[in-house]
Amino acid sequence: DGGITQSPKYLFRKEGQNVTLSCEQNLNHDAMYWYRQDPGQGLRLIYYSQIVNDFQKGDIAEGYSVSREKKESFPLTVTSAQKNPTAFYLCASSIILGDTEAFFGQGTRLTVV
Amino acid sequence: QKEVEQNSGPLSVPEGAIASLNCTYSDRGSQSFFWYRQYSGKSPELIMFIYSNGDKEDGRFTAQLNKASQYVSLLIRDSQPSDSATYLCAVNSAGGTSYGKLTFGQGTILTVHP
Numbered sequence: 001d002g003g004i005t006q007s008p009k010y011l012f013r014k015e016g017q018n019v020t021l022s023c024e025q026n027l028n029h030d031a032m033y034w035y036r037q038d039p040g041q042g043l044r045l046i047y048y049s050q051i052v053n054d055f056q057k058g059d060i061a062e063g064y065s066v067s068r069e070k071k072e073s074f075p076l077t078v079t080s081a082q083k084n085p086t087a088f089y090l091c092a093s094s095i096i097l098g099d100t101e102a103f104f105g106q107g108t109r110l111t112v113v
Numbered sequence: 114q115k116e117v118e119q120n121s122g123p124l125s126v127p128e129g130a131i132a133s134l135n136c137t138y139s140d141r142g143s144q145s146f147f148w149y150r151q152y153s154g155k156s157p158e159l160i161m162f163i164y165s166n167g168d169k170e171d172g173r174f175t176a177q178l179n180k181a182s183q184y185v186s187l188l189i190r191d192s193q194p195s196d197s198a199t200y201l202c203a204v205n206s207a208g209g210t211s212y213g214k215l216t217f218g219q220g221t222i223l224t225v226h227p
Contacts, residue, residue, distance in 0.1 A: 031213065033215060035217070040121075041219055041220070042119075042201055042217045042218050042219035042220045043157070043201065043217040044217075045214065045215070045216060045217075048213070048214060048215070050213060056214070058214065059216075090156055090157070092215075094215075096213075097212070097213030098145060098205035098206065098212070098213030098214065098215050099144070099145050099205060099213070100145075101147070101159045101162060102147075102159075102203075102215055103159075104156035104157050104158070105156060106155075106156055107155075107156050
């Protein structure tokens with residue numbers, strides 16, 4: 001079955017540590033996105049990518065980094081520079097950037113302890 | 114001004130009523146508009162998309178777009194308790210360095226009570 005897989009589902013991180021969230025899709029989509037969602041709030045865009053080896057900062061990119069070395073994969077690293085990383089992180093993909101439906105993974109809930 | 118704005122609610126309607134959800138956006142050149150539904154603790158799923166001015170109907174759902182007023186809405190007819198969720202409006206940026214940027218509103222919490 002085609003879809004988007006995020007792992008892990010739950011992640012605990014100590015303050016000062018970097019952590020990488022995985023996002024893999026087998027939908028053959030060109031575009032991929034990372035969003036952050038805080039309780040009771042909407043989705044805020046962290047990074048997005050139109051194609052392999054290309055990505056753009058979203059609205060809240062500070063403290064995060066991404067790579068797009070393969071079409072299927074778009075990992076997100078939450079660095080120690082991110083002051084308040086505890087949140088629900090959602091990865092999405094679409095056929096092309098912006099114009100078509102974005103499909104979401106199941107999300108990763110990151111908690112800093 | 115936020116790029117995409119929604120009334121966060123909560124919006125409470127009785128079962129069988131029409132629920133009306135509204136969204137405004139700031140990028141006048143935006144071309145693609147989406148409504149997602151998100152149940153608590155789950156990821157968003159697409160309900161409707163609309164590209165042209167006017168109405169688009171799909172079952173109990175109708176999306177309405179008015180580009181001149183930069184306004185998009187979602188009507189849910191014959192609301193059911195299973196429609197209780199957060200509804201997210203999303204808008205695609207039209208051009209420049211932000212082309213293809215998919216921006217979401219903060220979501221409207223809908224509760225349908227029996």
